[in-house]
Amino acid sequence: GEEVAQTPKHLVRGEGQKAKLYCAPIKGHSYVFWYQQVLKNEFKFLISFQNENVFDETGMPKERFSAKCLPNSPCSLEIQATKLEDSAVYFCASSQGLANTEAFFGQGTRLTVV
Amino acid sequence: AQRVTQPEKLLSVFKGAPVELKCNYSYSGSPELFWYVQYSRQRLQLLLRHISRESIKGFTADLNKGETSFHLKKPFAQEEDSAMYYCALRGAGGTSYGKLTFGQGTILTVHP
Numbered sequence: 001g002e003e004v005a006q007t008p009k010h011l012v013r014g015e016g017q018k019a020k021l022y023c024a025p026i027k028g029h030s031y032v033f034w035y036q037q038v039l040k041n042e043f044k045f046l047i048s049f050q051n052e053n054v055f056d057e058t059g060m061p062k063e064r065f066s067a068k069c070l071p072n073s074p075c076s077l078e079i080q081a082t083k084l085e086d087s088a089v090y091f092c093a094s095s096q097g098l099a100n101t102e103a104f105f106g107q108g109t110r111l112t113v114v
Numbered sequence: 115a116q117r118v119t120q121p122e123k124l125l126s127v128f129k130g131a132p133v134e135l136k137c138n139y140s141y142s143g144s145p146e147l148f149w150y151v152q153y154s155r156q157r158l159q160l161l162l163r164h165i166s167r168e169s170i171k172g173f174t175a176d177l178n179k180g181e182t183s184f185h186l187k188k189p190f191a192q193e194e195d196s197a198m199y200y201c202a203l204r205g206a207g208g209t210s211y212g213k214l215t216f217g218q219g220t221i222l223t224v225h226p
Contacts, residue, residue: 003157033213043200043216056213091158098212099146099204100165105158 002026006092006106007074013082013113021109022074025094031055032075033095033103034067038088046090049075082113116141118203120217127191128225135186135220137175137201146204147177147184148214153197161186161199171195191224198222 005024013019025032034046045059049069060067064082069075079086089110095103117140127133139145149161162170164177164184175186184201201217 031212035214035216040198040219042218043214045213045215048212056211059213093214095212099206102160102163103214104160105150107157 004092004094004104004106005074006090006109008109009107011109011111013111015083015113016081019079019082019086019111019113021077021090021092021111023077023092023094023106024074025092026104029094029096029104031095031098032069033093034075034077035091035093036088037091037108038085043091046077079111082111084113087111087113116145116203116205116215118201118215118217120199120201120220122220123218124221124223126223126225129193130190133188133191133195133222133224135199135201135222137184137186137217139182139184139201139203141182141203141205143206145206147175148202148204149173149175149184149186150200150202150216151197152200158200191222193224193226196222196224 007022032049035043037043047057047060047067048055052069064080067077089108091108092106093103095101119138147164150158151161152158173188177184198219200219202214
């Protein structure tokens with residue numbers, strides 16, 4: 001597609017429940033990035049993929065968070081056993097490369113953990 | 115470690131007035147610097163980047179390596195410029211490669 005598509009737009013989960021967020025990158029883009037924005041503050045980098053392979057996962061919390069980008073499927077970010085502090089807007093971005101290219105962002109998924 | 119600082123959380127100006135959104139960064143190499151804008155209920159979109167040295171919607175930004183700044187300027191603000199603006203840095207290699215580091219954002223309000 002021409003835009004990065006993120007679903008759902010809003011997600012409400014009770015503490016301890018699982019949350020799964022999806023991102024369809026722009027066709028032809030090799031790189032996918034996930035960012036977390038808590039309370040309209042800074043964007044925190046979580047993880048990036050080069051096609052199906054994890055490229056950089058230095059921002060991913062060691063527990064409960066996982067992500068995948070499988071061929072012919074939207075990328076996903078999964079949070080097991082959600083906590084209140086996971087409430088945030090999760091943005092996905094895609095780009096053709098890592099340098100001298102534009103990163104295009106999705107509209108974000110607002111996760112609320114109650 | 116790379117860091118981006120936008121000292122102003124809120125900035126208000128009147129239509130037609132000049133506007134400057136400040137951005138300072140720290141990075142040990144040669145970074146790529148960007149300004150992203152988010153209009154109400156829209157997705158984050160690229161406004162401009164330092165390597166292209168272009169002016170978009172009347173905005174310009176000059177990379178000052180001596181002062182490690184990348185301030186965004188517009189000589190005559192318009193009401194439609196009201197939005198959230200993020201300064202971002204992308205590292206050129208190593209563990210920073212590819213990922214963007216964002217500032218805290220500045221909400222610009224242009225009054226009629």
